Amino acid sequence: MAEITRTRLDEIVARYAGRGREALLPMLWDAQHEAGYIDPETAQSISRTLRVPIAEIYGVIGFYTLFSDEPEGETVIHVCTDPSCGVAGADSVVDELCARLGVRPGETTADGRYTIKRGTCLGLCEHAPAALVCQRGEGEYSHAPVTDIAALLDGQRPARAAVVDGERQVFLAGAVPNHAESLAEYGDYAALRRALLTLTPEQVSAEVEASGLVGRGGAGFPTGMKWRFTRGAAGQPHYAVCNADESEPGTFKDRVLMEHRPHLLLEGLLLAAYAIQARYAFVFVRGEYPEATTIMEAAIREAQSAGLLGERIMGTDFSCSVEVRRGGGAYICGEETALFEAIEGKRGFPRIKPPYPTTHGLFNRPTSINNVETLCAVPAIIRNGAGWFRQWGTEKSTGTKLVSVSGHVRRPGVYEIPFGLTLRELLEGHCAGFVGEPQAVLMGGAAGTFLRADEIDVPLTYEALQAAGTTLGSGAVMVFNSEVDLRDVLRRLGHFFAHESCGKCFPCQLGTQRQMEILDRLEQPLPGDVERLRDVGLTMTEASLCGLGQTAAMAVLSALRKWPALFGEEA
Amino acid sequence: MSDTSEMITLTIDGQPVTVAAGTTILEAARSVGIEVPVICYHEATTPNGLCRVCVVDVDGGRLLQPACIVPCRAGMVVETRNERVERSRRTILEMLNSAVNLAEAPAIQTLLDDYEAQPDRFPSAAKRDHALIDDNPFYVRDYSQCVLCWRCVQVCAEDAQYTYALTFDHRGFDTHVSTGFGVPLPDSSCVFCGQCVSVCPTGALKPKIEFGLEQGWTLEQIWENTRFLKKNRRKSG
Numbered sequence: 001m002a003e004i005t006r007t008r009l010d011e012i013v014a015r016y017a018g019r020g021r022e023a024l025l026p027m028l029w030d031a032q033h034e035a036g037y038i039d040p041e042t043a044q045s046i047s048r049t050l051r052v053p054i055a056e057i058y059g060v061i062g063f064y065t066l067f068s069d070e071p072e073g074e075t076v077i078h079v080c081t082d083p084s085c086g087v088a089g090a091d092s093v094v095d096e097l098c099a100r101l102g103v104r105p106g107e108t109t110a111d112g113r114y115t116i117k118r119g120t121c122l123g124l125c126e127h128a129p130a131a132l133v134c135q136r137g138e139g140e141y142s143h144a145p146v147t148d149i150a151a152l153l154d155g156q157r158p159a160r161a162a163v164v165d166g167e168r169q170v171f172l173a174g175a176v177p178n179h180a181e182s183l184a185e186y187g188d189y190a191a192l193r194r195a196l197l198t199l200t201p202e203q204v205s206a207e208v209e210a211s212g213l214v215g216r217g218g219a220g221f222p223t224g225m226k227w228r229f230t231r232g233a234a235g236q237p238h239y240a241v242c243n244a245d246e247s248e249p250g251t252f253k254d255r256v257l258m259e260h261r262p263h264l265l266l267e268g269l270l271l272a273a274y275a276i277q278a279r280y281a282f283v284f285v286r287g288e289y290p291e292a293t294t295i296m297e298a299a300i301r302e303a304q305s306a307g308l309l310g311e312r313i314m315g316t317d318f319s320c321s322v323e324v325r326r327g328g329g330a331y332i333c334g335e336e337t338a339l340f341e342a343i344e345g346k347r348g349f350p351r352i353k354p355p356y357p358t359t360h361g362l363f364n365r366p367t368s369i370n371n372v373e374t375l376c377a378v379p380a381i382i383r384n385g386a387g388w389f390r391q392w393g394t395e396k397s398t399g400t401k402l403v404s405v406s407g408h409v410r411r412p413g414v415y416e417i418p419f420g421l422t423l424r425e426l427l428e429g430h431c432a433g434f435v436g437e438p439q440a441v442l443m444g445g446a447a448g449t450f451l452r453a454d455e456i457d458v459p460l461t462y463e464a465l466q467a468a469g470t471t472l473g474s475g476a477v478m479v480f481n482s483e484v485d486l487r488d489v490l491r492r493l494g495h496f497f498a499h500e501s502c503g504k505c506f507p508c509q510l511g512t513q514r515q516m517e518i519l520d521r522l523e524q525p526l527p528g529d530v531e532r533l534r535d536v537g538l539t540m541t542e543a544s545l546c547g548l549g550q551t552a553a554m555a556v557l558s559a560l561r562k563w564p565a566l567f568g569e570e571a
Numbered sequence: 572m573s574d575t576s577e578m579i580t581l582t583i584d585g586q587p588v589t590v591a592a593g594t595t596i597l598e599a600a601r602s603v604g605i606e607v608p609v610i611c612y613h614e615a616t617t618p619n620g621l622c623r624v625c626v627v628d629v630d631g632g633r634l635l636q637p638a639c640i641v642p643c644r645a646g647m648v649v650e651t652r653n654e655r656v657e658r659s660r661r662t663i664l665e666m667l668n669s670a671v672n673l674a675e676a677p678a679i680q681t682l683l684d685d686y687e688a689q690p691d692r693f694p695s696a697a698k699r700d701h702a703l704i705d706d707n708p709f710y711v712r713d714y715s716q717c718v719l720c721w722r723c724v725q726v727c728a729e730d731a732q733y734t735y736a737l738t739f740d741h742r743g744f745d746t747h748v749s750t751g752f753g754v755p756l757p758d759s760s761c762v763f764c765g766q767c768v769s770v771c772p773t774g775a776l777k778p779k780i781e782f783g784l785e786q787g788w789t790l791e792q793i794w795e796n797t798r799f800l801k802k803n804r805r806k807s808g
Contacts, residue, residue: 040752058751059738100759352620503746506622510666513744514693526694537661542635542655543623
């Protein structure tokens with residue numbers, strides 16, 4: 001196996017000299033790229049450079065799935081086996097890869113060329129089945145859909161046929177499928193210009209507050225209010241953070257936004273930074289999104305040279321730098337405080353709240369953290385006004401929404417829809433109908449709830465879905481037809497949460513494992529399994545420390561209500 | 572908690588309780604003789620709300636609240652032991668018992684009895700199996716007895732010693748305490764202060780002398796095995 005050479009290691013060390021722990025993830029990425037793993041000597045050099053105890057560096061490597069502390073193949077292929085890829089044949093992809101290479105999942109070929117891994121959601125659900133390829137010395141790229149095993153092993157990168165459609169008003173107006181909009185195509189940040197030259201920070205957040213925009217990552221907190229709280233919080237500097245750690249299975253709209261409209265996101269982030277008076281901004285992109293990362297980095301360089309970010313933007317007193325940070329592979333880092341920990345160079349353990357990020361966020365300073373889609377709504381709101389945004393949707397669900405549709409529909413993809421459209425109109429209209437006979441829809445991702453096929457006339461608004469006992473969450477819509485054994489879907493969800501639990505609090509650390517074990521034997525349940533699932537599920541829901549544990553049993557408990565027979569119960 | 576001189580009144584199990592603002596629910600309950608069970612909580616370490624055995628019902632809210640970290644609020648109505656609370660505590664204890672060897676954790680054994688936790692609630696469940704690590708003259712480590720209360724890692728770091736010899740490996744159910752890269756303790760930054768052993772609630776960390784006595788070692792053998800002799804030192808890398 002290739003060891004990192006002394007010279008290359010010295011180069012990396014020189015690049016990071018003088019920096020502190022916040023540079024740990026970037027430095028680990030560089031080392032991981034170089035040798036395909038991080039050996040004790042490299043870790044020792046990193047330890048000395050950043051002045052972080054060696055044991056803690058090991059702890060960080062062990063937390064993130066894309067870092068390794070032991071040699072792996074020159075090419076590591078992660079095949080997603082979560083629900084949307086699962087129903088599209090991901091297991092056969094793994095089986096075929098392994099058969100061809102003579103290895104089992106997790107193993108490396110004898111010649112050291114390949115390692116094959118079963119992985120969790122890669123956010124390419126509309127191109128299922130998907131794989132992430134990590135090449136030593138070169139970096140990562142995604143390969144989706146996997147239709148030809150030889151092409152996958154050969155390093156080919158099939159062109160994706162992105163579907164970015166619907167009523168394209170706020171987010172997708174002008175988006176060209178499979179094309180990253182350049183600065184020239186996007187225009188020179190007219191909303192930011194208007195804000196910097198004619199509006200106070202207070203007026204910017206007031207306009208956003210008036211628009212009714214709420215967080216689009218799933219939590220639904222009013223965006224303008226969050227900005228108002230952050231701006232008024234004591235302590236300097238303030239930070240603006242974009243949560244681009246989109247990892248909820250079935251959710252891929254943030255990736256599609258970054259890959260198509262990077263400048264829309266940057267302008268939204270700068271508006272947030274202005275509103276909260278932040279000097280520094282970060283875009284934290286999940287490690288499984290190499291293409292989106294590259295596109296965002298290029299867009300930042302473009303905007304920088306055009307004077308749209310950095311020092312004294314547009315000749316005003318407002319200065320803000322923007323930096324992309326890559327995650328290391330951990331669903332939990334989509335939780336805002338775990339994301340801060342990751343940027344700070346630590347294991348992605350969620351913090352106890354309160355205190356909230358508005359007062360104690362990144363580096364313990366006042367921070368506004370917003371989802372990609374949320375920030376992308378802001379430029380149009382500032383340009384056209386809150387009233388314009390409110391022409392779509394309802395009183396409580398304002399504007400348009402991006403939904404990620406995958407599974408058994410004819411045209412899976414990202415759709416911009418006005419709030420209030422029914423799920424049936426989305427699936428039968430925009431998505432061109434079902435493949436096969438619909439059986440179930442999983443709303444909101446792995447942390448969401450199931451609807452039966454006869455429940456899809458529900459309007460897509462926060463309030464209507466809540467009344468129907470389900471959730472819009474991040475806008476994930478996964479459709480399963482009657483050919484699918486829902487027990488298989490549940491089993492995949494069980495594996496997902498057990499793999500992604502951070503291990504901090506007992507209910508989730510133990511409960512996701514026990515839930516997975518019970519779901520693994522749904523075909524032949526033990527007496528009392530239903531009661532066990534309920535007790536484990538309710539305990540995780542009510543007693544876990546963060547949103548991951550609190551929602552890890554949502555889908556399972558909803559399936560238990562709707563299809564008791566799946567669990568061997570009388571209907 | 573800005574003003575600790577301010578007094579507030581709340582209700583715990585139907586009883587009015589007046590405490591200084593900033594007091595946790597756990598402390599407030601103890602002040603009137605109501606015992607809330609804990610596993611990870613220790614007065615000398617930073618509370619992290621990990622075990623969630625101390626959860627209580629606050630105002631019938633959607634989520635149960637960890638009493639060890641949640642401060643009292645005026646007018647708060649706390650139930651320290653109702654059906655929801657009992658279900659969560661019992662299930663956590665049953666899951667823990669199915670994963671970890673709790674034979675030397677008497678306080679947790681008492682809780683298992685108190686909450687009528689069934690010992691075989693989770694059949695064919697994965698256990699956290701780890702081989703005993705005996706790599707130094709001072710103490711042994713048996714992580715199959717570790718409940719992940721974090722106390723040892725915390726006292727090794729900012730809570731006391733600032734030595735940073737310990738960390739966590741992996742995550743989720745597979746999380747375990749580690750020195751990193753499989754390094755034996757004498758080759759780590761450990762200074763053998765012994766604070767980790769003193770805060771371990773389950774016997775996962777045990778003084779070598781105690782371990783030797785349990786193994787039936789003679790005094791000579793204990794002497795032999797607990798001196799930091801040159802020959803006990805592994806070659807450092």
